[in-house]
Amino acid sequence: xxxxxxxxxxxxxxxxxxxxxxxxxxxxxxxxxxxxxxxxxxxxxxxxxxxxxxxxxxxxxxxxxxxxxxxxxxxxxxxxxxxxxxxxxxxxxxxxxxxxxxxxxxxxxxxxxxxxxxxxxxxxxxxxxxxxxxxxxxxxxxxxxxxxxxxxxxxxxxxxxxxxxxxxxxxxxxxxxxxxxxxxxxxxxxxxxxxxxxxxxxxxxxxxxxxxxxxxxxxxxxxxxxxxxxxxxxxxxxxxxxxxxxxxxxxxxxxxxxxxxxxxxxxxxxxxxxxxxxxxxxxxxxxxxxxxxxxxxxxxxxxxxxxxxxxxxxxxxxxxxxxxxxxxxxxxxxxxxxxxxxxxxxxxxxxxxxxxxxxxxxxxxxxxxxxxxxxxxxxxxxxxxxxxxxxxxxxxxxxxxxxxxxxxxxxxxxxxxxxxxxxxxxxxxxxxxxxxxxxxxxxxxxxxxxxxxxxxxxxxxxxxxxxxxxxxxxxxxxxxxxxxxxxxxxxxxxxxxxxxxxxxxxxxxxxxxxxxxxxxxxxxxxxxxxxxxxxxxxxxxxxxxxxxxxxxxxxxxxxxxxxxxxxxxxxxxxxxxxxxxxxxxxxxxxxxxxxxxxxxxxxxxxxxxxxxxxxxxxxxxxxxxxxxxxxxxxxxxxxxxxxxxxxxxxxxxxxxxxxxxxxxxxxxxxxxxxxxxxxxxxxxxxxxxxxxxxxxxxxxxxxxxxxxxxxxxxxxxxxxxxxxxxxxxxxxxxxxxxxxxxxxxxxxx
Numbered sequence: 001x002x003x004x005x006x007x008x009x010x011x012x013x014x015x016x017x018x019x020x021x022x023x024x025x026x027x028x029x030x031x032x033x034x035x036x037x038x039x040x041x042x043x044x045x046x047x048x049x050x051x052x053x054x055x056x057x058x059x060x061x062x063x064x065x066x067x068x069x070x071x072x073x074x075x076x077x078x079x080x081x082x083x084x085x086x087x088x089x090x091x092x093x094x095x096x097x098x099x100x101x102x103x104x105x106x107x108x109x110x111x112x113x114x115x116x117x118x119x120x121x122x123x124x125x126x127x128x129x130x131x132x133x134x135x136x137x138x139x140x141x142x143x144x145x146x147x148x149x150x151x152x153x154x155x156x157x158x159x160x161x162x163x164x165x166x167x168x169x170x171x172x173x174x175x176x177x178x179x180x181x182x183x184x185x186x187x188x189x190x191x192x193x194x195x196x197x198x199x200x201x202x203x204x205x206x207x208x209x210x211x212x213x214x215x216x217x218x219x220x221x222x223x224x225x226x227x228x229x230x231x232x233x234x235x236x237x238x239x240x241x242x243x244x245x246x247x248x249x250x251x252x253x254x255x256x257x258x259x260x261x262x263x264x265x266x267x268x269x270x271x272x273x274x275x276x277x278x279x280x281x282x283x284x285x286x287x288x289x290x291x292x293x294x295x296x297x298x299x300x301x302x303x304x305x306x307x308x309x310x311x312x313x314x315x316x317x318x319x320x321x322x323x324x325x326x327x328x329x330x331x332x333x334x335x336x337x338x339x340x341x342x343x344x345x346x347x348x349x350x351x352x353x354x355x356x357x358x359x360x361x362x363x364x365x366x367x368x369x370x371x372x373x374x375x376x377x378x379x380x381x382x383x384x385x386x387x388x389x390x391x392x393x394x395x396x397x398x399x400x401x402x403x404x405x406x407x408x409x410x411x412x413x414x415x416x417x418x419x420x421x422x423x424x425x426x427x428x429x430x431x432x433x434x435x436x437x438x439x440x441x442x443x444x445x446x447x448x449x450x451x452x453x454x455x456x457x458x459x460x461x462x463x464x465x466x467x468x469x470x471x472x473x474x475x476x477x478x479x480x481x482x483x484x485x486x487x488x489x490x491x492x493x494x495x496x497x498x499x500x501x502x503x504x505x506x507x508x509x510x511x512x513x514x515x516x517x518x519x520x521x522x523x524x525x526x527x528x529x530x531x532x533x534x535x536x537x538x539x540x541x542x543x544x545x546x547x548x549x550x551x552x553x554x555x556x557x558x559x560x561x562x563x564x565x566x567x568x569x570x571x572x573x574x575x576x577x578x579x580x581x582x583x584x585x586x587x588x589x590x591x592x593x594x595x596x597x598x599x600x601x602x603x604x605x606x607x608x609x610x611x612x613x614x615x616x617x618x619x620x621x622x623x624x625x626x627x628x629x630x631x632x633x634x635x636x637x638x639x640x641x642x643x644x645x646x647x648x649x650x651x652x653x654x655x656x657x658x659x660x661x662x663x664x665x666x667x668x669x670x671x672x673x674x675x676x677x678x679x680x681x682x683x684x685x686x687x688x689x690x691x692x693x694x695x696x697x698x699x700x701x702x703x704x705x706x707x708x709x710x711x712x713x714x715x716x717x718x719x720x721x722x723x724x725x726x727x728x729x730x731x732x733x734x735x736x737x738x739x740x741x742x743x744x745x746x747x748x749x
Contacts, residue, residue, distance in 0.1 A: 031051045043071070046067050048063075049063045050062070059084070060086070065077075065078060074109065078106075079105060080104050087099065100148035100149070103152065106151055110158045112161065113161045151192075155170050198226075199227075200220075202220075205217070213254050213255075215250065216251045217248075217249070219247070221246060222245075223246070228241065234331065237332065238275060239277050239278075242272070245267070247265065262295065276324055276328055284313040287311065291304060291305035305367045310373065318382055365401070375394060376394060391414070391415060392415075394412075395413070397409070402429075404429075404434055410423070417446045419442065442468060444466055446466060447488070458504050458507060459496050460493045462492070466488070469485065478534045479533070489521055493509065493510050496509075514604055578590070578736060579613070582623065583647065585704055595713070597609060608720070610721045613724040614730070620694045621682060629667050629685075630656045671683075699724065722739075
């Protein structure tokens with residue numbers, strides 16, 4: 001800091017000495033002296049059109065001055081006319097007092113190559129290793145007063161060669177009432193208008209030389225955001241930035257600590273419009289208001305009183321390369337040139353300074369956040385048909401919003417044709433590392449508008465239908481575990497588009513819709529969603545689509561179960577029907593299931609029935625052998641049991657215990673002497689005879705079922721297939737005796 005003051009005081013003293021030289025040597029000679037020695041003094045060529053001095057009034061008038069870059073002929077600084085008035089007597093009291101500084105047609109050309117500026121050598125030229133000189137020119141020894149500073153028709157150009165960016169400001173008008181530098185407080189005021197009516201900047205500053213502390217107040221009025229295009233392109237892939245910026249900012253800190261600056265104030269932006277590389281609008285906002293409570297770079301604190309976004313419009317287009325938002329936030333990275341050896345130390349110091357505070361995680365707090373009256377226009381070009389969806393009246397509110405803390409965010413929006421959306425988030429916004437719960441609800445969504453998505457997933461367009469959804473999701477450190485409850489009403493699908501290579505084109509969607517629709521035209525689904533959000537290929541839409549696909553497959557695999565559930569019928573498990581191997585006919589429970597199945601087949605003309613009789617043949621032979629010997633005992637003991645046995649007779653026979661003394665007294669003399677009762681009975685009736693009897697009984701059961709369904713339930717015979725499983729399968733079967741009930745359903749195409 002002392003070095004900077006030394007340079008300033010030295011330059012001012014040189015001005016005073018120059019005035020004296022000019023006075024006694026003469027203006028023409030002084031002009032030649034300056035031009036001939038400028039390169040030795042400042043390393044640059046200086047040319048002066050004319051120079052005049054009045055010692056009596058302390059006025060200096062320099063016209064047509066031009067200063068080149070170091071070792072170059074391009075202009076660094078120049079002006080058409082400079083008028084300076086200085087009070088020479090006050091120099092005796094170590095008070096540099098300039099009454100006025102007026103410049104006309106002033107030009108400054110600054111450039112940087114990423115490692116240095118074209119003025120980087122000047123501080124070194126004015127520096128000195130003489131510690132005594134520094135002591136003699138400390139700020140406490142001098143006072144400086146600069147008054148009535150005016151710049152007319154100023155031009156400023158800045159070239160950032162490392163980023164290939166050029167900033168040009170023309171017709172600048174600058175008015176500074178005064179700058180005061182002394183032993184204590186220093187105050188300064190500055191006002192200038194940006195060219196082409198691009199806004200006004202008013203700066204007021206205060207600096208205390210003893211404490212080295214400063215404060216700066218900046219008021220920005222109607223600043224055209226297009227001015228900041230080169231800077232914005234470092235962070236956004238944009239070719240258009242419009243809007244008007246206003247701000248009242250107060251910054252304070254210590255000059256020795258660049259990162260210690262703190263800031264308060266407010267910022268507002270009107271008419272923001274950000275356009276992409278194709279100059280198409282991506283984001284438009286009528287008004288943004290930001291109240292800054294405290295921003296501190298050193299501890300990475302971002303504390304806002306409020307952030308209010310009013311009337312935002314987002315235009316999001318998704319294609320196979322990404323979407324407009326991701327592309328906007330991914331500008332092309334430019335390689336910076338390597339720093340030279342002369343700046344290596346400075347670069348290392350800068351890196352060390354940055355790492356001292358940028359390594360910290362930012363602390364964000366927004367006292368009140370509000371998004372009002374906004375819209376999102378979403379277009380998806382990755383589907384087979386163009387999908388466009390507009391969300392209107394989008395609003396969101398939150399209080400004490402933080403990155404890692406507990407938040408409560410409410411979001412509401414209107415969807416096309418009377419639909420609505422609500423989202424409620426409780427927990428952390430950092431869903432990859434913290435826990436959150438998100439509950440979302442959709443109501444009265446018109447499925448016809450989502451037809452391109454159903455085409456993409458299932459190859460079916462939607463002609464009609466409404467959807468309501470409740471989505472409850474827990475997110476724990478990047479893992480999602482959720483349940484989606486879906487209610488669909490009056491769904492009508494169009495003809496299947498076989499030409500489309502849909503994700504789940506083989507799923508019989510139309511048949512499943514018919515199966516899952518209840519008598520009121522409603523479908524109820526519960527879809528679980530589980531996955532890792534950190535997985536690059538994770539897609540919430542695809543996970544939900546696959547889960548729905550699995551539900552549809554289950555419905556079509558067991559259509560009678562799906563229909564029973566849709567009709568709210570407590571029919572048990574319609575995928576199977578138990579049988580009694582010793583009964584050729586069925587019981588009441590079985591006939592009730594057959595009635596339900598027949599009812600559903602009448603409602604679905606394209607539904608076919610297949611019933612396959614399954615049992616373990618070895619066990620059935622053993623059971624048949626025992627039944628046969630018990631039947632003989634039953635007839636012997638009941639002289640009235642003649643002819644065909646009734647169901648009541650069969651039940652009585654099956655209740656006879658193997659250990660019944662009277663039964664054993666009858667059976668033991670008839671059966672072979674060795675082995676268990678079952679083995680003796682099988683040997684008595686022979687294996688082959690028993691197997692034929694069992695299979696004959698099974699065939700009788702099949703005929704009874706077929707006759708019941710075709711004659712009594714009036715189902716066309718070609719829609720029914722009732723068989724017994726193959727002998728090999730019967731030998732290896734291990735389940736309960738049953739009919740396996742399946743179906744086939746040909747989807748309309």
